[in-house]
Amino acid sequence: MSNSRFMRSYIVGAAIGILSWVVYVVVNAPIGITTALSEVAGAAAVPLIGTEAVAANPYWAKTIPAWDYGTLFLVGTFVGALLSSISEKTFKWEFVPATWKDRFGDKVAPRFFAAFIGGAFVMFGARLAGGCTSGHGISGSLQLAVSSWTFFLVMFVTGILTARIFYSTSSKSTKEDL
Amino acid sequence: MTLPIEGNLTLVLAVVFGSIFGMLLQRGRVANYDVIINQFCFRDFTVLRVMLTAIVVGGIGVYALHQFGLAQYHIKPANMLAVVSGAALFGVGIVLYGYCPGTGIAAVGTGSIHALVGFVGMLFGGIIYALSFSWIETNILAIASFGKIRLPAITAISDPYWLGALLILAVILFRFLDRTKLFEE
Numbered sequence: 001m002s003n004s005r006f007m008r009s010y011i012v013g014a015a016i017g018i019l020s021w022v023v024y025v026v027v028n029a030p031i032g033i034t035t036a037l038s039e040v041a042g043a044a045a046v047p048l049i050g051t052e053a054v055a056a057n058p059y060w061a062k063t064i065p066a067w068d069y070g071t072l073f074l075v076g077t078f079v080g081a082l083l084s085s086i087s088e089k090t091f092k093w094e095f096v097p098a099t100w101k102d103r104f105g106d107k108v109a110p111r112f113f114a115a116f117i118g119g120a121f122v123m124f125g126a127r128l129a130g131g132c133t134s135g136h137g138i139s140g141s142l143q144l145a146v147s148s149w150t151f152f153l154v155m156f157v158t159g160i161l162t163a164r165i166f167y168s169t170s171s172k173s174t175k176e177d178l
Numbered sequence: 179m180t181l182p183i184e185g186n187l188t189l190v191l192a193v194v195f196g197s198i199f200g201m202l203l204q205r206g207r208v209a210n211y212d213v214i215i216n217q218f219c220f221r222d223f224t225v226l227r228v229m230l231t232a233i234v235v236g237g238i239g240v241y242a243l244h245q246f247g248l249a250q251y252h253i254k255p256a257n258m259l260a261v262v263s264g265a266a267l268f269g270v271g272i273v274l275y276g277y278c279p280g281t282g283i284a285a286v287g288t289g290s291i292h293a294l295v296g297f298v299g300m301l302f303g304g305i306i307y308a309l310s311f312s313w314i315e316t317n318i319l320a321i322a323s324f325g326k327i328r329l330p331a332i333t334a335i336s337d338p339y340w341l342g343a344l345l346i347l348a349v350i351l352f353r354f355l356d357r358t359k360l361f362e363e
Contacts, residue, residue, distance in 0.1 A: 023195055115293070
């Protein structure tokens with residue numbers, strides 16, 4: 001019973017590995033998310049700081065906001081998960097997830113606040129490090145890059161410490177929901 | 179037709195490959211807040227199983243393709259101060275957000291509204307980074323910068339041994355995790 005649940009993780013992991021073979025050969029681009037996401041951030045900055053300020057920024061000059069391979073890959077990631085969850089009949093609107101609810105209650109505002117701050121940390125950290133869980137964690141690690149294995153290990157350590165602080169007295173009742 | 183493909187066809191392939199990736203994240207249950215948080219609490223090892231399997235399978239295949247001249251490596255530079263501090267922030271952020279960038283985008287597709295709020299947070303973080311890039315480039319990225327180095331180059335242990343060791347480590351770890359009751363999965 002439980003073995004089949006674990007087996008799914010291994011099959012999906014292997015499939016992501018095989019997908020990486022295909023993308024390396026067919027389009028010569030490792031799977032990655034945040035390089036393209038910084039283009040989206042550039043597009044989002046246009047109404048805030050103006051087109052000229054975005055174009056003049058030395059960082060966005062390197063990753064010009066456009067509908068290119070990277071940003072369309074992001075669109076695909078969203079669409080793929082959407083279709084997959086609809087066909088699996090697991091699509092559902094979620095405002096406060098179960099683990100959070102157990103620990104912090106069911107108020108929406110605190111969860112949204114943490115998601116926003118966490119998202120900002122994730123993106124700033126990923127850009128500083130040069131990649132995220134996809135670009136460093138999977139694509140970089142599988143190439144045995146020193147930077148990527150460093151990222152993988154350090155990220156897990158601070159993640160575990162943060163979880164210790166935020167979830168130390170969390171109940172374990174959510175497991176049945178999974 | 180020559181590989182790699184270039185031009186407009188890559189834009190179609192981007193959506194196709196992205197969709198497969200998003201589908202795999204969703205079916206692998208890693209586009210799920212509880213699964214990711216429980217990984218960092220050692221209550222669910224789905225994330226580690228998926229990632230390590232992808233690394234081992236991907237690594238062996240990409241190494242073979244590289245040997246036959248069919249794939250090129252894309253190594254991210256080891257700007258160690260930036261990588262360590264960026265990864266440290268990322269680890270804090272992933273537990274607050276409950277997703278990484280890829281799984282967050284996939285989670286929005288599964289109906290997670292708080293993942294969408296965090297997506298806006300990611301754009302905010304990206305804007306802050308770009309606006310502070312000039313300072314970061316000289317004061318952080320340039321420190322302890324060793325270039326695009328790989329583990330085989332700095333250890334004198336060649337690729338097949340690294341990949342073989344990773345495979346053995348993964349098999350031992352997975353057998354242990356699948357059998358143990360320690361983490362009450």
